Amino acid sequence: WNDLYEAMGQLGILSAAATANSNVDVDRVGDVPTGCSSEYIVTVTNTTQQNTKYDSAGYGAKTIDLGAPGTQILSTLPGNRYGNLTGTSMATPHVAGAIALIHAAANEAFYSRYVTQPAAAALGLKQALLAGVDPMPALQGKTVSGGRLNVYKSTQILNSARWRF
Numbered sequence: 001w002n003d004l005y006e007a008m009g010q011l012g013i014l015s016a017a018a019t020a021n022s023n024v025d026v027d028r029v030g031d032v033p034t035g036c037s038s039e040y041i042v043t044v045t046n047t048t049q050q051n052t053k054y055d056s057a058g059y060g061a062k063t064i065d066l067g068a069p070g071t072q073i074l075s076t077l078p079g080n081r082y083g084n085l086t087g088t089s090m091a092t093p094h095v096a097g098a099i100a101l102i103h104a105a106a107n108e109a110f111y112s113r114y115v116t117q118p119a120a121a122a123l124g125l126k127q128a129l130l131a132g133v134d135p136m137p138a139l140q141g142k143t144v145s146g147g148r149l150n151v152y153k154s155t156q157i158l159n160s161a162r163w164r165f
Contacts, residue, residue, distance in 0.1 A: 002036040009040025012118025014126055016042045016096040018088035020058035027060040035063055040119075042099065042126055045139075046070030046091040047148050052138040057088055059142040065130055067139050068094040068149040095129075098151045102129065107159045128158035 005015055019026055019034040026035055026043075034043040046057035047067035053059060054071050070091025072084040102125060106114075114121035132154030133147025140146040 001033045002038050005033070005036055005038035005040050009038060009122055010119045012114055012122045014040055014042060014099055014122045016044060016092050016099060018092040019043055019045050019060070019064050021046075021056055021087045021089075022058060023056055024058050025060055026058045026063045031058060031063075034058070034060075039123055039126070042066070042095055042129060044068050044070075044088060044092045044095045045143060046086070046088045047136070047139070051136050051148065053142055054086065057091075059139075061141050061143065064143045065126075066095070066133050066143055066145045066147060066149055067091065067136065068098075070094075095149055098129065098149055098154065099125065101151055102155050102158055105155045105159070110158060125158060129154045132157045 008015060017033045020031050033041060043063060043065045045059055045064050045067045046054040047069055048054050048071040053067060058064060068091040070088055071086045073086070073090040074082060075085045075090065077083045110121060113124065130145040132150050133145045134150045135147045139148065
């Protein structure tokens with residue numbers, strides 16, 4: 001798994017991955033793929049509407065990057081229906097979409113770097129994503145960033161004249 005994410009990262013591909021749907025410390029017990037050491041994975045846990053980590057969501061101060069809304073998320077269901085679902089697999093699409101949106105909103109400097117150094121640009125986008133989180137006490141010491149996804153702040157950081165990656 002790790003080699004796959006590394007190879008994609010060298011091409012400028014940043015992947016989002018859901019952690020375990022169990023209250024376990026991934027740093028201690030491991031998980032695939034969120035336990036992989038590739039820097040080209042953004043690892044995600046599930047947060048609630050009350051700005052806490054969902055009780056049955058994995059965590060890891062060294063391996064899980066950030067939280068994103070993943071509780072009672074409207075989704076499609078079998079049989080041409082809709083309903084609310086909960087889990088890290090509901091949180092991770094928010095992050096994957098954020099990566100795409102931030103990439104689309106990036107300035108010319110980012111794109112120049114992306115064309116010439118795709119791997120470095122992908123890591124720069126990840127740095128901006130993690131730097132832009134909203135800090136959450138419930139995620140302090142439980143995730144790398146200590147916060148929940150904030151697309152607007154992350155986009156502003158990536159496009160900042162002061163930002164260097």
